[in-house]
Amino acid sequence: MIKDILELPEIKNLPSKRFEYGSFVGKVLYLGWYLLIFYRSGDNKISALSFDDIDSQPQLRDLANTILNKLDIPIQVGDSASSIVSRLGNPVNKDSILESITRMYFLKDDSLLCIGVHDKHGVVSFEVIYDKDIIKERIMSF
Numbered sequence: 001m002i003k004d005i006l007e008l009p010e011i012k013n014l015p016s017k018r019f020e021y022g023s024f025v026g027k028v029l030y031l032g033w034y035l036l037i038f039y040r041s042g043d044n045k046i047s048a049l050s051f052d053d054i055d056s057q058p059q060l061r062d063l064a065n066t067i068l069n070k071l072d073i074p075i076q077v078g079d080s081a082s083s084i085v086s087r088l089g090n091p092v093n094k095d096s097i098l099e100s101i102t103r104m105y106f107l108k109d110d111s112l113l114c115i116g117v118h119d120k121h122g123v124v125s126f127e128v129i130y131d132k133d134i135i136k137e138r139i140m141s142f
Contacts, residue, residue: 002046002130004070010063011037021048022137034060040131047131052116055124064126071128073113078122084115093142101125105142112138 005011010031019028021038026047029037034056038048054064054077061077068075074087084104085091091104097116101124106113112135116125129135 002049002071002128005049005067006037006046008063008066008070010059011035022134024131024134024137035063040134043131045130048127048129048134050125050127052125054126055118055121068126073108073126073128075115075123075126077124079117080122081117084117084123088113093139095142105138111135114138 011029014029014031014037016027016029019026019036019038021028024040024047026038026040026043028039034052034054036048036050037046038050039045040047049067051064051067054060064077075084081102081104088106088108091106093105095103097103100119101116104115104117106115110130110132112129114127114129115123118124129138
């Protein structure tokens with residue numbers, strides 16, 4: 001569950017600051033530029049969670065896999081695109097942010113899951129959006 005990740009030792013005391021997530025203002029808990037946990041202004045529920053470059057350090061890889069497990073997302077860092085599709089089904093959209101990374105979008109329960117998959121290294125990033133307005137904005141950009 002999403003609230004369970006806030007109790008992880010690596011996350012418990014993260015600093016926060018004002019932040020804009022797309023066109024939405026709020027605050028973010030952050031671990032460098034790798035992990036962002038975003039709350040919209042006036043809301044105490046997590047609106048979105050984003051984790052990038054998770055294959056760059058063993059500690060980040062372990063934390064990312066722990067978070068994915070706690071969120072009941074059946075993937076791991078390094079999984080291939082075909083492995084992801086076999087577990088989550090076909091994505092509702094795909095795009096590329098870099099030459100070698102494809103982002104795959106899945107609607108899961110009431111959230112939008114975006115998984116960044118490197119051609120050679122597999123899963124290297126993920127984002128889970130819970131806020132309906134942010135989901136709507138993202139889907140409109142497809």
